[in-house]
Amino acid sequence: MPSEQSYSTYFPWACIALVLFAVWRRNRARYEGVRALPTPVMQDGAETLWGHEKAIFTGTPGVAIRRWSQEIGLTFRIKAALGAKDILVLGDPGGITHIMHRRIYDYHHSEVVRPRAARLLGKGVGWVEGEEEHRRLRNQLAPALTRENVKAMSHEVRHGVAQVLDELTAHVATEGDEEPLNMVEWMSKLALNVIGRAAFSFDFEGGNGPEARDILDGRHRGVAMAKRKAAFFLLMLLRRFTFLNKLPIPIIQAQGAARAAIHRGVARELLRRDKDIGAKDSSNHRDLLTLMMDAYKSGELTQQLMYDQISTYIVAGHETTSQTLAFTLYELSRHPDKQQRLREELDEFVGEPNYDDFNNRLPYLDAVMKEALRLYPALPYMERVATKEDLIPLRYPVKGPDGRLITEVPISPGQVRAVVVAVVGGVLTADTDTTSFIQAVLIPIIAVHRMDHVWKDADEFRPERWLGDLPPREQLTSGWGNMLSFSDGPRHCPGIRLAVFEYKVVMTNIMKKFLIKDSGYNIQLGISSSLQSWAVGREEEGPWLPVRLELL
Secondary structure (H helix, E strand, O other), X not given: OOOHHHHHHHHHHHHHHHHHHHHHHHHHHHHHHHHOOOOOOOOOOOOOOOOOHHHHHHOOOOHHHHHHHHHXXXXXXXXXXXXXXXXXXXXXXXXXXXXXXXXXXXXXXXXXXXXHHHHHOOOOOOOOOOHHHHHHHHHHHHHHHOHHHHHHOHHHHHHHHHHHHHHHHHHHHHHOOOXXXXXXXXXXHHHHHHHHHHHHOOOOHHHOOHHHHHHHHHHHHHHXXXXXXXXXXXXXXXXXXXXXXXXXXXXXXXXXXXXXXHHHHHHHHHHHOHHHHHOOOOOOOOOHHHHHHHHHHOOOOOHHHHHHHHHHHHHHHHHHHHXXXXXXXXXXXXXXXXHHHHHHHXXXXXXXXXXXXXXXXXXXXXXXXXXXXXXXXXXXXXXXXEOOOEEEEEEEEEEOOOOOEEEEEEEOOOOEEEEEEXXXXXXXXXXXXXXXXXXXXXXXXXXXXXXXXXXXXXXXXXXXXXXXXXXXXXXXXXXXXXXXXXEOHHHOOOOHHHHHHHHHHHHHHHHHHEXXXXXXXXXXXXXXXXXEEEEOOOHHHOOOOEEEEEEO
């Protein structure tokens, strides 16, 4: 019979074996859950070396994912480039809502996205991870972006808009309407001017001041470099070898030019004006700068973090609005009937619309804005990595390669832990090693906004759909306007109210001043962190959205 000593010898090993078996079973179940998802056939640009990523990032944004979604379902797995780990593509509205509303703090920016966010925006509210720190930074500035406070910004918004539109009017009066104008350039100047005046009490001089030129030129250089063929290969290398983010590679460092210009000029100037800002009457209108200075003086923000918060709100606050405006004008130039309907609605309105009028009246203006946001979301793809185990529910199940119906996807952290047993100094120890089944969850916003089975005429600019012809609610996401243009959940864009108000002020004034005419150019969409456009035949000139303007 076995002795008591032999039992005591084998018992710890038996326990360890059981633990290892349980861990193996759990990890295998989760691995099988992800591996059971369908994968698109490798064709049409999906090469062995570059996986499916080449089709996604070198083609028109969203097109490849839409095609695959039609073929195999809204949730699937794709092969990454250069042998990197697979990517989970999640286009299911139920799964997206689960992550963005219920578990967003458990899904961090990927190792590709987070360094890019730091370069573009700074290490502020858009970069930080973790619920506590994100909420702290967001709540510090929330009072500046309330409904009442945006109303209080109304005068500064209108003044900032008028500055640039007066210059545009003078330009058209002098040059005529034959030469196409780049709306990316004009709307960027305008949106930067507005965010400077309304949120930071800073005069960008109609987008013509030295600080404005540094910011706009810096961003232009960064976007223009993304059109180079080397940009795709670099993106794939960054995914495989993340240490490259730290090297002085021109294409990478160019992404930070606008942020650096803000730190170098605007942020330092605002800090220098600290005493004047503190002397402002803060009992009513509390802009972003006033709140940042309060937090800085109280020790809640370091100087560097305040700089990063300033650059985050300036870059994100002007670029997304300017893109939506530019795309709107481009579409209206190609749809004169819709332009006329919008102009008639605005002409029938007596007086100048205020904040409440924009929210409660002028339905076609609202529909035009939503349609532009649907077709052209500023952030076409969102990429996240799980930090905790999760089970993503699917509203629309998919069939795996074996024919089984998959209703939920088990997810492990980006690094899945596996127990490793070793004897160290005669003592039995357990350590962890890591292996990974998927590297990221990709939410294809632009594809979700253009799914053919949801929107039918998905690529058509048709604002009328927002006046009562929307798809069934269960087919849509839960974000603002049933879209993801402003993200969703606890990390949604904090400046929605200001962005919507500014957009409608701009469009109201443009429609009164100009007839928007087709330039004859087609555009090509691409990605340089955000959605960008190039005029076909003028790609070397950088981002372009051409229209011709005629004075009314």
